[in-house]
Amino acid sequence: MDKKIIQNINIIGFLSPALILIVLFYFAPSIMALVYSFTDKTLIGVKSQNFGFVGLSNYTKMFSDPRYIKSLINTAVFLLFSAVLGQQILGFTIARFMEKQGKTLQRLVGTSVLLGWVTPEVVVAFVFFAFFNTTGSLNNLLGVFGIKPIAWLFDYGMLAVILANIWRGTAFSMLMYQSALANVPDDSIEAAWLDGANSWQLLFKIILPIIKGTIVTNTILVTLQTIGLFGLIFALTGGGPGYDTTTVPIYMYQKSFISYQLGYGTAMAIVLLIFGILLSALYMKSFKHEM
Amino acid sequence: MKRKFFIPLLLVLATTMMFANGSSDEGKSGKRTVKIAYKEPGGNEAMTKWMTAAKAEFEATYPDVSVELSANLSNEADYNTKTALILQSDDSLDIVHVDSFLVPALVGPGYLAAIPTDEWAEYNDQFAGNVKEGMKIDGSTYAVSFSTDTRGLYYSIPVFKKAGIPLPFAPKNWSDILTTVQKLHDAGIAYPIWMNGSKAQGEGTTMQTFEMLISGTKDWIIDGDKWVAKADGITHSLKFIQAIYDMGVYTNNELATMLDAQGWQALNKKMLEGKEIGIVLDGNWKGGDFKGYEDSIAVTAMPQEFGNGFTSMSGGWTLGISSLSKNKDLAMDFLKIACNKKNMLLYVNTSGDMTTRRDVAADKAYIEGGQFRADMTPFAEYTHFRPGKELYPSISVEIQAAVEAVITGKMSADEAAESYAVNVKDLAGEGNWIEK
Numbered sequence: 001m002d003k004k005i006i007q008n009i010n011i012i013g014f015l016s017p018a019l020i021l022i023v024l025f026y027f028a029p030s031i032m033a034l035v036y037s038f039t040d041k042t043l044i045g046v047k048s049q050n051f052g053f054v055g056l057s058n059y060t061k062m063f064s065d066p067r068y069i070k071s072l073i074n075t076a077v078f079l080l081f082s083a084v085l086g087q088q089i090l091g092f093t094i095a096r097f098m099e100k101q102g103k104t105l106q107r108l109v110g111t112s113v114l115l116g117w118v119t120p121e122v123v124v125a126f127v128f129f130a131f132f133n134t135t136g137s138l139n140n141l142l143g144v145f146g147i148k149p150i151a152w153l154f155d156y157g158m159l160a161v162i163l164a165n166i167w168r169g170t171a172f173s174m175l176m177y178q179s180a181l182a183n184v185p186d187d188s189i190e191a192a193w194l195d196g197a198n199s200w201q202l203l204f205k206i207i208l209p210i211i212k213g214t215i216v217t218n219t220i221l222v223t224l225q226t227i228g229l230f231g232l233i234f235a236l237t238g239g240g241p242g243y244d245t246t247t248v249p250i251y252m253y254q255k256s257f258i259s260y261q262l263g264y265g266t267a268m269a270i271v272l273l274i275f276g277i278l279l280s281a282l283y284m285k286s287f288k289h290e291m
Numbered sequence: 292m293k294r295k296f297f298i299p300l301l302l303v304l305a306t307t308m309m310f311a312n313g314s315s316d317e318g319k320s321g322k323r324t325v326k327i328a329y330k331e332p333g334g335n336e337a338m339t340k341w342m343t344a345a346k347a348e349f350e351a352t353y354p355d356v357s358v359e360l361s362a363n364l365s366n367e368a369d370y371n372t373k374t375a376l377i378l379q380s381d382d383s384l385d386i387v388h389v390d391s392f393l394v395p396a397l398v399g400p401g402y403l404a405a406i407p408t409d410e411w412a413e414y415n416d417q418f419a420g421n422v423k424e425g426m427k428i429d430g431s432t433y434a435v436s437f438s439t440d441t442r443g444l445y446y447s448i449p450v451f452k453k454a455g456i457p458l459p460f461a462p463k464n465w466s467d468i469l470t471t472v473q474k475l476h477d478a479g480i481a482y483p484i485w486m487n488g489s490k491a492q493g494e495g496t497t498m499q500t501f502e503m504l505i506s507g508t509k510d511w512i513i514d515g516d517k518w519v520a521k522a523d524g525i526t527h528s529l530k531f532i533q534a535i536y537d538m539g540v541y542t543n544n545e546l547a548t549m550l551d552a553q554g555w556q557a558l559n560k561k562m563l564e565g566k567e568i569g570i571v572l573d574g575n576w577k578g579g580d581f582k583g584y585e586d587s588i589a590v591t592a593m594p595q596e597f598g599n600g601f602t603s604m605s606g607g608w609t610l611g612i613s614s615l616s617k618n619k620d621l622a623m624d625f626l627k628i629a630c631n632k633k634n635m636l637l638y639v640n641t642s643g644d645m646t647t648r649r650d651v652a653a654d655k656a657y658i659e660g661g662q663f664r665a666d667m668t669p670f671a672e673y674t675h676f677r678p679g680k681e682l683y684p685s686i687s688v689e690i691q692a693a694v695e696a697v698i699t700g701k702m703s704a705d706e707a708a709e710s711y712a713v714n715v716k717d718l719a720g721e722g723n724w725i726e727k
Contacts, residue, residue, distance in 0.1 A: 042685075043372070043375050043376070044375045044399075044681070044684065045396045045400060045682070046399040046400055047400075048399075048400045049400040050400075134548060149544055150544075151546070153547060154543045154544070154547040154699075155543050238490075238552070240490065240491065241546075241550070241695070241701075242695060242696055242699055242701040254490075258372065259685045259689075260375070261685065261718075
């Protein structure tokens with residue numbers, strides 16, 4: 001047999017377990033979800049078996065559904081403040097602060113930030129529930145100063161989930177910026193100092209333009225990590241009160257598994273998936289550009 | 292060359308086998324298993340105590356069969372979702388614990404197996420007629436209803452005394468309740484009335500709160516086969532809730548506690564303390580939690596809106612056999628043992644639930660088993676049942692959303708009723724809803 005054919009068979013052979021896994025656990029469910037999104041399938045009831053095709057109606061319905069629109073806005077707010085701004089600014093600030101610190105402080109800060117990253121989402125939710133709860137540690141602390149307890153999760157639900165996600169995800173941005181800052185050439189900084197640049201000018205005119213690629217990559221990565229976040233919000237607020245912290249994944253869950261409208265829920269999943277794919281493409285493009 | 296093929300082939304085979312192991316393990320021990328999944332949310336662990344007793348009796352009768360109990364601690368909505376999912380895919384499960392309102396939606400697509408009750412003389416002789424009829428679809432029985440319930444107004448005697456409200460509390464209409472709530476609020480009671488009001492409390496919000504109200508109006512959520520999207524009764528029920536919110540009886544901290552899915556834990560503690568809660572709108576099973584406090588807690592019937600009598604809601608829990616079960620005969624025998632007189636008596640006296648068996652109802656231990664249950668049994672006279680329709684669980688979610696929006700002040704009663712109408716029309720589809 002031709003050597004090249006054998007080589008190809010070998011390649012396919014070695015790749016096949018991974019391919020089977022991808023097909024079974026990614027493509028098959030995605031295709032099923034895509035099919036369901038054009039149907040009126042429910043989780044229970046006769047339509048869980050005998051469902052019919054309803055064309056694009058799940059998709060058109062979505063954008064006239066005030067709760068879905070609210071969940072979109074909530075997702076955008078959550079994404080912007082917890083990931084795009086919160087995690088990145090804090091991650092960058094910590095990375096920059098750690099640059100000039102001694103090894104011990106670096107390890108101490110690094111470990112405590114990483115703690116949020118390695119803690120499972122649901123555990124983070126419990127930690128923050130214990131913190132923000134009406135009888136939680138934050139209210140106990142405020143009580144020392146004579147401040148009456150505040151229903152944080154009720155009055156400031158979105159703020160609570162944003163802070164929890166910042167705590168959870170900052171480590172990732174910190175690590176990204178640590179490596180980016182380490183690669184900023186010392187002579188560029190020295191030259192800027194010699195030219196009389198102040199700290200802000202140094203930051204905005206020299207450092208940020210140099211690490212622009214990392215900023216783009218990191219923005220896309222934290223966006224992808226946050227856009228589908230479910231466990232943290234679900235365990236902390238359940239999407240409430242009302243629909244105040246209902247993001248798209250939470251609403252998707254409510255529609256599919258609480259209201260049993262599986263067809264409608266999967267349509268939302270598909271829109272989210274498309275959004276994720278577009279962002280991934282953007283990430284690949286920017287990564288390629290950087291290379 | 293052969294070796295070059297061998298390794299990839301081995302990998303492919305290993306992967307394929309990983310997904311193909313299926314039920315190859317089955318029967319290795321030589322002992323058959325009957326698996327039962329049930330919800331155990333309460334503090335008294337009534338289900339676990341009952342199931343454990345039934346398991347012991349069953350295993351003594353069938354030494355070659357073991358019973359595997361799988362308790363689920365999640366909240367009601369999550370449990371119902373899980374039940375729906377496992378019934379579609381998990382063939383290791385034989386018996387499921389199902390809320391009676393879900394039964395029609397699970398029978399429709401064939402997830403529950405028909406139960407051969409003709410061969411079960413005790414079922415025909417001892418189980419109450421309306422209970423049996425409720426679980427019959429197209430002439431076949433699909434679930435055994437082991438408990439039923441009624442709902443009413445519990446109230447705290449020391450709290451009422453503190454607020455100077457005459458006892459016994461016997462409201463004749465909604466206005467009497469609202470006046471009492473105001474008095475309790477004026478007396479500084481944190482929770483003048485405690486009722487479920489959030490999506491997180493699931494069916495508890497629909498049934499204990501909204502349906503206890505609307506069933507006391509001239510309207511109902513369904514009319515014949517058509518869902519009622521808009522009616523005065525819907526708006527009035529939401530306005531009752533809004534009136535309480537407008538009184539400012541709850542701080543946001545209190546709302547957060549009361550509307551939490553685990554709020555019942557705080558309720559039980561506070562109610563027994565006899566300080567912070569005035570009235571509790573809830574079901575007779577609370578009697579199980581309030582046992583021993585008959586001197587400080589009393590219960591009264593829920594009046595209709597304008598005092599034309601009283602109202603109550605009844606539902607209950609059932610046991611069904613999964614249509615995927617490979618041990619339907621054994622599952623049936625387990626049902627018979629679990630639902631015999633002795634085991635049913637144990638369950639109802641632990642949980643505080645009402646029995647569906649005539650012989651248990653007549654038993655001295657049952658009669659003396661709970662003052663609250665005895666007090667609430669007469670409520671069955673004017674009780675209502677939920678629509679046995681597939682769409683009901685989805686409509687119920689819309690009810691919960693409307694109640695939550697009003698009780699938290701996010702929408703007025705009129706706005707919530709309008710939003711409810713839009714969503715019910717969408718769910719029911721053209722021709723399946725009406726406006727009144």
